[in-house]
Amino acid sequence: MSGNNYKSICFVAMPYGKKTDLATGTEIDFDKIYELAIKPAIEEEGLEPLRGDEELTGGIIHTTMFARLLLSEYVVADLTLSNPNVFYELGIRHAVKPFTTVPIYAKIHPLPFDVDMVRAIGYNLKTNVLSKGAVLSKEAAENLKSELMKRIQQAINGPQANDSPLFELIPKFPAIKLPYEVTYSFRERVSHDKEFHERLDRAKLKPSNQERCMALLEIQEDLVDLKGIQASILLDLMLSFRSVEAWNEMTDLCEAFPDYLKNNIFVRQQWAFSLNRRNKPGDRDKAVSLLTEVMKEYGPDPETLGILGRIHKDRYREAKEKGSIIALAALDESISTYVEGFNSDPRDYYPGINAITLLIEKGDKEALKKAEQLAPLVSFAVARRGGVSSNNYWDLATVLELNCISSDWVSAVNVLPKVLDKAKESWMLKSTLDNLTILKQARICQGHNIEKLQEIIKEFEKCRCDL
Incomplete structure (x- = not known):
């Protein structure tokens, strides 16, 4: 190749x-x-x-x-x-x-x-x-x-x-934003495209993420000069690095993209996502800057604010572990960002479910009341996407999280196998596992029985090891 x-x-x-x-x-x-x-x-x-x-x-x-x-x-x-x-x-x-x-x-x-x-x-x-x-x-x-x-x-x-x-x-003329999923299905396929994806698939079948990453790096080296490579090929390679949690390699790839691709809204969102996960000195500040520029150009949207909310959530968790006084401020910033993301388009449940989890984590009377108000709205949003009948991992994972939040353990246990079956990448499981762990700690502090929740968490941990 x-x-x-x-x-x-x-x-x-x-x-x-x-x-x-x-x-x-x-x-x-x-x-x-x-x-x-x-x-x-x-x-x-x-x-x-x-x-x-x-x-x-x-x-x-x-x-x-x-x-x-x-x-x-x-x-x-x-x-x-x-x-x-x-x-x-x-x-x-x-x-x-x-x-x-x-x-x-x-x-x-x-x-x-x-x-x-x-x-x-x-x-x-x-x-x-x-x-x-x-x-x-x-x-x-x-x-x-x-x-x-x-x-x-x-x-x-x-x-x-x-x-x-x-x-x-025309200042701030609104460009058409084609989601990656649309471009993937809509773009014209070239004769070598199938061969490239077969090689990506083989790389991701390696036994460990480290081996998968090395195989993907070999593919990248074969591309030689990235500035003359099809955008679709580069995006697929970027997402392959994401799938094996190769945050350093994913970030470096985004930084090596030609300018026209660096300006793509999807690339900037994913670039910020990988910077936050890599978390080297200055990474999160750069991630925030990328997302802020996207919102200046295109306005608020659930995806951009969802990633920004995750950055503040990670800052909160780190500050809390250190016993830092800024932890509460980071928590409030994350909650408000997720709520803004959900309000920007209530059809997208992703920022909404994260806001609910953190409101429960905050745990005061006002926060719990807000979580209670958001829950039916998020439930309605995910139900519109198919809910428990969906075949999408994030839809099902959100249903599971809502069941755990409401302590509906019968429904949670019923949907759990389908959630785990649809998880194809370990970072996806980790995102849900993080939310369930936050919920567990909050429920412990509030005096709830966490036995059923702990059982579900153990299944996630076991499945993540298998991937």
Whole structure:
């Protein structure tokens, strides 16, 4: 396996074959322009060129075209003919990606006013007066290739610079946020993608997390230069490190990502997640900074605030173990962050269940009353996701936690086997185990019988060792 098999895609939106410019009557061979300048520029920068399909009818873009415009790491768009398809594609791209789009055009007439502000590369064509045909000379091809390579280099190596007029002119223009799960199922699969995932799967079957991590590092080394690798490949590798609790390697990988990927909201959330778990000096401050920037750009959401709440929760636990006076402040900060996360979208139960657990941990009259108020809302949220009938680990784990909170041991014992069966990664079990342990300590302080809860905790500990 070589990193050359997983090059980042540079999608090219342009006319095909010989087309006539209606304004000048000039016939242009766009296939020659692609072969002489565009394709070699992209390839020499270590990317994989991909032209658009010709399956376009009635101005409607084929589904795969949307996938390419949304998910391709880079795009080159030739605006020469003011072709409606190309302009439509450029409009979609500019609405979803602030950078990594490079417009080009033949200087046979100015660009239309609507796109005159974009930073486009102009190229010269040599016109035959008799035939009214226009060709790209050898010198012009080299110039276009050189300019394209410079712009692609800038996009790959950063620092990132907005090339979408929407993101440039409108402060805080809201980009479309595609969840990783959507991109995973929606993106176009390449021929080597299956081989890569099979290798990831084999690495994760090693006997221990240390061996799994070493196997994943070998895969990363084979990718060589990460800046020219498909985003989907890099994201899958990042999540594989997460699955084996390789926090140092996951963090280092995120830091090595190209700028366009570092700016991705999902990457920033996971980067902060791994920084908090690694917890070297300065890691948590950096994690908080990453999440704060995400909220400044996109507003509060359950995932971002859930990770931020976890950071404050870990700070609380460490301060409590040391007997530090700041423990209560960290606990209050974690509770308020989780509550804010749940309130930002009450359909997402994750921050809500964590808020309830910590409110019970705090244990005063006001906190317990708030926990009692939140419990039915969180129960409703997880029930909407299928509750005990779900096949998702987090849905089931939340049902279990709610049962333990309400001391419904019959329901807890019934759902426990399904929870453990759906746990595929040890860090997932640890997250639930942490909450159950917090609940156990709180119940001890409040004089409750913890026998049933302790039995459930032991099953989690046993299952985690097996993974």
